[in-house]
Amino acid sequence: MTRTIRGPHLTRLLGNWHGLPGRRGRMPDYAALAGSVRGLLADGRLPLGVRLPAERELADALRISRTTVSAAYRLLRESGHLTSRRGAGSWTTLPGGFRVAGGGLWEHSDEPDVLNLVHAALAAPPQLLEAAKAAAGQLTRYAGGPGYHPAGIGELRDAVAATYTRRGLPTSAEQIMVTNGVQHALDLVLRLLAPPGAGVLVESPTYPNSLSACIARGARVTTHGVDPATGWDDEQLLGAVRQTRPRLAYLIADFHNPTGHLMPTRLRERLAATAHVAGVDVVVDEAYADLPLTDVEVPPPVAAFDRHARVLSIGGMSKPYWGGLRVGWVRAAAPVVQRLAAVRVGVDLASPVLDQLVAMQLLARTDEIIPLRRAQLRSQRDALVGALRDQLPQWRFVVPEGGLALWVELDAPVSSALARSAEELGVRVAAGPRFGADGTLERFLRLPYTLAAADLVEAVRRLAAARSDLDRGWRPQPATVLVA
Ligand SMILES: Cc1ncc(COP(=O)(O)O)c(C=O)c1O
Incomplete structure (x- = not known):
């Protein structure tokens, strides 16, 4: 339709x-x-x-x-x-019949001289090593069995369920399936609920690797625009759900990547009700839910307003703790979790037990780890904001109340050229078009604040130099190391 x-x-x-x-x-x-x-x-x-x-x-x-x-x-x-x-x-349409980009966001990050602002991800917290040692000590409890737990080990499922209950959504372990990160969670949900050719509604801009996941599964992607300044337009989003009746809608409700917006309670409620009436499943990506940076009140998960098992939540350890753990999860109705586990058996059987035990250890220290992460992110965000206002005052952005990145509106549609020019000066950034349909979002740039403050300030100095190079007519080389 x-x-x-x-x-x-x-x-x-x-x-x-x-x-x-x-x-x-x-x-x-x-x-x-x-x-x-x-x-x-x-x-x-x-x-x-x-x-x-x-x-x-x-x-x-x-x-x-x-x-x-x-x-x-x-x-x-x-x-x-x-x-x-x-x-x-x-x-x-767009001239030339552009299609939705399928390239995700990934590249090598082992060049020491490059300030890499492509990843919105923090280094591991100092507690990781202790957590890993304690987890290794517990491995004997599992070593006597075969070690395959397609829905995850029971104690981690319990611990994750308790986090949802604390956020206002009573949840039991049977409603949790442990995955190898949020990306894996999305892929499994797509495999279960969106057969090839099915319509999937995503935001524009959105997290590039979610677009890749949709395209890899043969989804027909349609988009809903998230305004950089004001976020979702309720009527437009609900209208899109009602009118296109996609098989699935994928939304990032908590500190949306890349715009940083937080979906208000009112829209969460209406979204769950509309999805039910339209017969649409909604996957809500909560990768950033634990990372408010002000005292903004984070509303309960969208699934808390769902009475009809239409809303699935996906989340994980990568953003608040560490991406290298590769531990994520799906929260859904217990029968859906069973079906997801059955799908997973045909993909990778189960998640590593040791990594799940490390995740358990870190979750047990949430109250110690998360406030420090937030404080670190707040000061890095403020350093980035200060440097931008100082060096590139013509760029505009909303300071996000949470999450890991700024979504910056440039003074001209030069994002891809700027990314190439910045690469020459040793700064790697993800240009706006990576976050949407090909040919759009050239006026935007995502800048994560996950590097140390001094590196962020230096990165902005180089970006300002790259921007003035463009004005002086410098033409970046077409070859780029950034891998789509
Ligand atoms: C919205 C969103 N979902 C999922 C992911 C990937 O998470 P994971 O590393 O747990 O697979 C990211 C990483 O940037 C993200 O921003």
């Missing part, structure tokens, strides 16, 4: 379209309107493949003449941003 954006919604997205500060002198209204629609598409705020309002409807909503809208649509068709069929409507 095709997705339609109604006149009032598009009007809201367009905002002050004919009074923009950058508006060029006497540009006619139709050209300004077309330019604003192109800008929304390029920034991922207006998804691809969406049917725009009929000309008259948009003219009424914007209080302009239908002729102006007609001319704007014609301009958009000419530039390849709109495809129309008589009697059926007009859909958003």
